[in-house]
Amino acid sequence: MTVLAGLLLAAAASAADLQVSASVDRTQVVVGEPFRWTIVATGASSDVPDPRIPQVAGLEIYGAGRAQQVSIVNGQVSSSITFQFQVVARGPGRLVVPSAAFIVGGKTYATDPIAVTAGSQTSPSPNPSGSAAAAPAAPAVFVSAAVNKRRVYVGEQLVYTFLFHTRVQLASSPGFSVPPDLSGFVFEDLPPRQWTQESGYVRMGKQYALFPTAPGTATIGAATLQVAVLQGGADPFAMFLGGGRTQALRSEPVNVTVLPLPDAGRPADFTGVVGSYRLDASLDKSTVEAGKPVTLTVEIKGSGLIKSLREPAWPEIPGARRYETLTSLNVRNTGDVIQGSKTFKVMLIPLTSGRMAIPAIRYPVFDPEARRYVALATRPLALTVKAGPAGAAAGPSMPGLVPAAGLRTLNQDIRFLKAEAGLAPARSPLPARPLFAWLQLLPLLFAGSGAAAAWRRAALARDPAAGPSMPGLVPAAGLRTL
Numbered sequence: 001m002t003v004l005a006g007l008l009l010a011a012a013a014s015a016a017d018l019q020v021s022a023s024v025d026r027t028q029v030v031v032g033e034p035f036r037w038t039i040v041a042t043g044a045s046s047d048v049p050d051p052r053i054p055q056v057a058g059l060e061i062y063g064a065g066r067a068q069q070v071s072i073v074n075g076q077v078s079s080s081i082t083f084q085f086q087v088v089a090r091g092p093g094r095l096v097v098p099s100a101a102f103i104v105g106g107k108t109y110a111t112d113p114i115a116v117t118a119g120s121q122t123s124p125s126p127n128p129s130g131s132a133a134a135a136p137a138a139p140a141v142f143v144s145a146a147v148n149k150r151r152v153y154v155g156e157q158l159v160y161t162f163l164f165h166t167r168v169q170l171a172s173s174p175g176f177s178v179p180p181d182l183s184g185f186v187f188e189d190l191p192p193r194q195w196t197q198e199s200g201y202v203r204m205g206k207q208y209a210l211f212p213t214a215p216g217t218a219t220i221g222a223a224t225l226q227v228a229v230l231q232g233g234a235d236p237f238a239m240f241l242g243g244g245r246t247q248a249l250r251s252e253p254v255n256v257t258v259l260p261l262p263d264a265g266r267p268a269d270f271t272g273v274v275g276s277y278r279l280d281a282s283l284d285k286s287t288v289e290a291g292k293p294v295t296l297t298v299e300i301k302g303s304g305l306i307k308s309l310r311e312p313a314w315p316e317i318p319g320a321r322r323y324e325t326l327t328s329l330n331v332r333n334t335g336d337v338i339q340g341s342k343t344f345k346v347m348l349i350p351l352t353s354g355r356m357a358i359p360a361i362r363y364p365v366f367d368p369e370a371r372r373y374v375a376l377a378t379r380p381l382a383l384t385v386k387a388g389p390a391g392a393a394a395g396p397s398m399p400g401l402v403p404a405a406g407l408r409t410l411n412q413d414i415r416f417l418k419a420e421a422g423l424a425p426a427r428s429p430l431p432a433r434p435l436f437a438w439l440q441l442l443p444l445l446f447a448g449s450g451a452a453a454a455w456r457r458a459a460l461a462r463d464p465a466a467g468p469s470m471p472g473l474v475p476a477a478g479l480r481t482l
Contacts, residue, residue, distance in 0.1 A: 018043040018104055022111035024087075024097060029118050032173050032204065034086040034192055037061070039100050039111060046070045046079040046326045051100035051111075053085075058095050060088040060175065062189040062206075065340070068328035072295055072347060077326060086191055089118035090173040138200075141166045143225050145180070145251040147210075148336075153259045154215055155274030156368040157304065159190065159336050162223055162251060163205035171228035176206075177248065181221025185210040186305060188331075188338050209338045211274075211305045215260035225249045265373045267364040269313065274366045275304020281361055281378035289388035290353050298361055298378065301341035306331050309342040315359040319385075323347040353387040 018041050025036040041048050046068070053061060064084040071078050089095055097114040142165050149158040160182075164174055193205035212218050227247045261274070277300050284295040300309050311325055323346060331340040350356055358381035367374050 018045075018048065018102055018109045020100075020102060020109045020111050022097075022100060022114060024114055024116060027114070027116045029089055029116050031089050031092055031118050031120060032195060034062070034088050035116070036064070037085040037087050037097055037114075039083040039085070040080065041083075041102060041109075042078070042080045043104075044077055044079070045104070046077060046328060048079065048081055048104065049102065051083060051102055053100050054098050056096070056098050058090050058093075059097070060090060060192070062086045062088075062192060063333060064189070064191065065330075065332045065334065067330045070326050070328040070343070070345060072293075072326065072345065079328070088173070088192055089116070090175050092118045092120050094118075138167070140168045141227055141229060141247065141249060143223075143249040143251045145220070145223065145254055147220070147254055147256060149256070151257045151259065152212060153274060153366070153368045154213065154261055155211055155272070155305065155366070157275075157338060158210050158212075158256065160208045160210050160220055160254065161193070161205055162207075162225075163193070163203050164225055164227070164249070165201040165203045166227075166229075167201050169230040171230050174204075174225050174227040176223060177226040178222075178224035180208075180223040180251070181219075182208065182210065183221070184214065184218045185212055185220075186308070187211070188305075188333055190333055190336065207336070209333070209336075212256065212258040215258050218256045218258050220254040220256070222253050223251045225251075261366055262371075267373055267375055269362060270364045270366070270373065271310050273304070273309060273363070274368060275302055276367050276369055277302035277304065277309075277363075277365055277376060279361070279363050279376040279378055281358075281381060283358070283381055283383060286382075287384040287386065288350060289386050290350050291388045293347050293349055294383060296346050296348055296358065296381075298344045299341055300343075300363065300376075303337050303339045306338060306340040306342055311344055312361050312363050314346065315361060317348065317356070317358060319350060319352045319354075319356055321349040321351060323349075350383065350385040353385045356383040356385050357381075358383065 020039065020041045022037065022039045024038070029035045039051055041051075050066075062085060064086045066081060066083045068079065068081045083100075087097060095116050095118055097116060099110045099113045101108055101110045103109075144163045144165065145160070146163075147158050147160050149156075152158050160180070162180065188209040190207035190209055193203075193207060195202055195204050197203070210220070225248070227249055229245050229247060261272075279298070279300055281296065281298045284297070288294045298312055300312075307329055311327070314322065314325075326345045328343045328345075329340070330342075331338065360380050361378045363376040365374055365376060366372075
């Protein structure tokens with residue numbers, strides 16, 4: 001048992017340890033043009049939280065997705081997660097991409113900060129040759145906000161776009177002083193809109209993928225953008241010295257009608273998943289010995305709020321022990337639609353030989369494009385289990401995994417140090433042995449000794465001349481006893 005406890009403690013310690021690193025695709029960047037920041041976390045746990053990233057003046061940081069690989073070898077779990085971000089410098093000069101922190105098991109693991117140098121922006125000049133000039137009364141700068149859908153279901157994605165338009169030179173790259181209020185939505189960053197030109201204006205923007213959480217009217221709050229516009233004369237050093245006239249530009253709120261999911265056709269086992277998905281299942285081997293592990297993998301992929309996908313309901317698999325589920329998440333935020341996959345892996349230990357059937361796994365979803373519920377299901381799988389060595393059905397030690405909750409133990413995993421045949425013959429019970437009768441006399445002996453001591457003390461009290469016994473002293477030589 002001490003060895004088993006040591007293995008479990010070692011597994012817990014290793015699961016909490018992470019190795020983290022960060023890199024950028026270049027250290028010489030241009031104001032207003034995104035560059036890529038990559039963070040990698042590797043360790044023995046698949047359950048790693050998103051990194052904590054502080055706000056940094058002069059930088060805008062957008063999530064661009066994550067990719068995760070989880071492997072199980074002989075019960076040991078290893079995981080590698082790559083987080084992608086796009087970073088935009090708002091002004092020229094030396095800037096520092098911050099340290100990203102992971103908090104796992106009460107310990108903090110942080111990446112090193114990275115210094116970059118931002119050069120002056122290369123956005124198109126307003127009123128480029130050949131484009132239509134803006135009307136003289138048109139504002140020099142303004143902002144707009146819009147969504148691509150005004151009516152959506154709960155959990156259905158829509159895209160919110162905030163655009164900044166200018167027909168004058170800027171002293172620095174604009175930035176939010178008050179971001180839009182997205183209460184009532186789960187949101188993901190989308191890649192920033194690059195500088196484009198239209199109708200005599202140069203414009204750039206920011207986009208969010210929004211997923212409403214409740215039916216009714218949802219309001220996207222107004223956003224305020226801080227802009228520094230060059231004064232007349234367009235001092236070329238104003239960008240570096242922070243010059244220009246500052247303006248605060250405010251967008252209008254945007255209302256969205258959110259429809260409840262229909263009651264008609266709702267499956268009894270529907271758990272609230274909304275999106276367009278497909279479901280696959282596979283085993284990492286088709287033949288295995290009894291007592292040896294096999295990995296069952298279920299992958300859900302498509303478009304929607306990938307990170308909220310729930311674990312499927314696992315069917316009963318007679319003749320096998322199932323261990324806890326390991327989850328990996330892959331998300332791509334590279335376009336206007338959130339896409340990716342979520343993978344669930346479970347370790348199975350077949351306990352008996354023969355042909356084992358893995359039943360189909362159901363996963364009902366609501367498809368907002370089709371406006372109906374779809375009951376996704378995997379195809380049934382088959383596993384050939386060969387007879388293993390004697391006692392192998394108990395399965396190997398899995399220090400990195402624990403059995404799934406609610407399962408019955410069909411065999412014991414403990415291997416005793418000595419076989420029962422090598423133990424000494426069992427002895428008769430204590431009450432049947434002769435010594436037990438003699439032990440019953442001990443209380444009587446103690447009671448008799450106590451009574452004799454009490455009688456002796458009483459006798460001395462009646463005859464003080466007898467004096468106490470002085471075992472440590474003897475009479476002096478030559479003295480008579482009177």
